[in-house]
Amino acid sequence: MNTPFSIIIADDHSMFLDGLTSILAEEASINIILTAKTGIQVLKYLRINTEENIDLVITDINMPEMDGVELNAAIKEEFPKIKTLVVSMLEDAKKIKTLTEANANGYISKNAEKTELLKAIKSILEGQNYFSPRIKQILMEAMFSEKSEPEISLSxxxxxxxxxxxxxxxxxxxxxxxxxxxxxxxxxxxxxxxxxxxxxxxxxxxxxxxxxxxx
Amino acid sequence: MNTPFSIIIADDHSMFLDGLTSILAEEASINIILTAKTGIQVLKYLRINTEENIDLVITDINMPEMDGVELNAAIKEEFPKIKTLVVSMLEDAKKIKTLTEANANGYISKNAEKTELLKAIKSILEGQNYFSPRIKQILMEAMFSEKSEPEISLSxxxxxxxxxxxxxxxxxxxxxxxxxxxxxxxxxxxxxxxxxxxxxxxxxxxxxxxxxxxx
DNA sequence: TTGGTTTTCACTGAAAACCGTGATAATTTA
DNA sequence: TAAATTATCACGGTTTTCAGTGAAAACCAA
The missing domain is CATH 1.10.10.10 (Winged helix-like DNA-binding domain superfamily/Winged helix DNA-binding domain)
Known part of the structure; x- marks a missing residue:
């Protein structure tokens, strides 16, 4: 194992944040650099500590001020080298779609097993995107249903x-x-x-x- | 410190479950006996292992099959000695009200700090109920707003x-x-x-x- | 059994919604 | 710039809703 990977975790539910931190703290290959409760905190940190090479940002979707979707977009815009993994309670097809379009590197549900979480992190750090089979399926369904529902636009x-x-x-x-x-x-x-x-x-x-x- | 307390945790989101387990595993005074993904699993365990004296069940509200509200009611019905702490994403006044009426011993939000979680657990294990100030406030508001909305009943x-x-x-x-x-x-x-x-x-x-x- | 609620039905007149079938000008987009 | 969309207005006829008033039968609870 070479130098550990530097990651940031963002989630407004501190219990979840603490939990995730506990889980990942056990991994020798992972260094948790920052845990934040809003996307803005993460961005501020990244902008100030540019010399620190963050490998991955794990973020929740639902957060006050700046949510995970916006955070992901901002990171990809300003720091394209940083990988992102979105962890969410809900399996909202639209948000997932937006995220894939904004080049998020992975998406897993909060009811994913610990092993899947680690697998996702590992894949992403190795340069591969990770979307669970379930998420892929939801995405596919969304694609089809979208065509059948031809988006009515109102002035x-x-x-x-x-x-x-x-x-x-x-x-x-x-x-x-x-x-x-x-x-x-x-x-x-x-x-x-x-x-x-x-x-x-x-x-x-x-x-x-x-x-x-x-x- | 005397004999550690035996607790059970129920949450369908395994990442949260793992997280909570990690946090509480650090506490010497706490023994996690079981982690479950549905209320039914918890009940089954309690019914079979009656000789095991469980002190506390920590449960999420939103779970498939049997949610936290039902689980709490069932525990209070069958095992009145066991304390319950409900941990939830949402701060739904109605559910909180139902829970207090069903004698849940505590309710905290998932965005509570780790310290608050431990405080709640400690209080409950010592025999006191724990409802955070915020929850109390929500309850109060619900009581008032309820009076102003005099429940329209339709045939x-x-x-x-x-x-x-x-x-x-x-x-x-x-x-x-x-x-x-x-x-x-x-x-x-x-x-x-x-x-x-x-x-x-x-x-x-x-x-x-x-x-x-x-x- | 008595009184409240629910379910059912009826009529009227006014107001509003609905349908069809237009038209003109401004603005946006391809 | 040409085409498409949007925003605006008009009219006549039909259907539906809305408001007011009334009432009988059935059912349920005290």
């Missing part, structure tokens, strides 16, 4: 009107709020109904709520 | 009609499906609107979706 105004509709405003009220004619809002409503493939206000509202447009 | 039929409305069926269609008069459905719609304090179909749909009635 600014359409989105605005849809939100107001879902908030129980009548056509006239929406028109007044936006300083538009009642007819205009009716056109938008009609377009939304046909665009989204729904039948009525209920359908529009359901779409808006399910897409989280009302937060 | 079977009302629920049925509401679901169909949110699924974009028209009054006539709902009437046909339920073999009722159109007027009847209109009455239900009207009652629902006034009961739920909304203005129209959009409001009804939003309520149904947000309450997860359409799954």
């Amino acid at each position: 600014k105004r359409e989105t605005e009107v849809l939100k107001l509709i879902a908030q129980e405003f009548t056509t006239q009220e929406i028109a007044d709020q936006l300083f538009l004619s009642k007819h205009t809002i009716e056109s938008y409503r009609k377009n939304l109904i046909s665009k989204l493939g729904v039948r009525n206000l209920a359908g529009l509202t359901r779409y808006a709520v399910e897409k989280g447009m009302l937060d | 079977k039929r009302e629920t049925e009609v509401l679901k169909l409305i949110a699924q974009e069926f028209t009054t006539q269609e709902i009437a046909d499906q339920l073999f009722l008069s159109k007027h009847t459905i209109e009455s239900y719609r009207k009652n629902l609107i006034s009961k739920l304090g909304v203005r129209n179909l959009a409001g009804l749909t939003r309520y149904a979706v947000e309450k997860g009635m359409l799954d």
Whole structure:
């Protein structure tokens, strides 16, 4: 075994952070340089300690301020030599896809076994990307389902009107709020109904709520 | 230090399980007897090894098959002497409330510090319950907000009609499906609107979706 | 058994939504 | 720059929703 690898771990759940640290501390080939609770902390460290050659950053997805997806992108942008391994609670196809597109080197679920974690780290440090079979499968499924769901894109105004509709405003009220004619809002409503493939206000509202447009 | 305490840890995320185990393994006063991935495994163990005096069960809330809430209830039912500490990702007021009502001995968030974890375990093993200040606060808030939201109860039929409305069926269609008069459905719609304090179909749909009635 | 809740049905008039079928101008994108 | 998209407005006719009012039968709990 040559010089140990330098790694950084980021996770806002300190219990998990401590746990992961404990697990990896047992590995002689691994040196934990930093544990952080936000992506920003990691970036700051990397920017200041440029002479320190960090090999790998292990990061959670859900973190306050700067999440794992953003952190990964920032690292790949500023420090392309540093490898990244994303560890997440959820198996969200979209996020995984974004991550692969942003050149993350690996993705494993938090319910992966310790052995899989070590395997992933080892693979990545050796220069290979690691995505578990399960993740690969989810990715594949996402690719297919994406094609069947041809992403409906709504314009600014359409989105605005849809939100107001879902908030129980009548056509006239929406028109007044936006300083538009009642007819205009009716056109938008009609377009939304046909665009989204729904039948009525209920359908529009359901779409808006399910897409989280009302937060 | 007298005889070490015997504890069991349950969490479906093995990485967390390993982590927690690593942390607690450092404590001389703690003996980890079992780590499990579901509540059922824990119960089975307890039922078989009755002679083994388990002091504490640390459990996650979100687990497949039998979650932490159910596990806690089952333990308190069958093995009232065993203490329980619930560790969770989320700070869901309702679940916390349910847990306190089911006599869980402690609740801490997964983003609690290691020191807090140890403090909680120590307190509980000494016979005191442990709920972090933050959790107490959430509980208090829940109590108040509960009073301001006086639980709207819907009858079977009302629920049925509401679901169909949110699924974009028209009054006539709902009437046909339920073999009722159109007027009847209109009455239900009207009652629902006034009961739920909304203005129209959009409001009804939003309520149904947000309450997860359409799954 | 009595009183509350639930379920069912009916009518009216006004308001709103829905459908079809347009059109014009501005803006964005290819 | 040409084409596509977006934003705006219009009208007539039909259907549906909404608000108010009323009521009978059935069921459940005290």
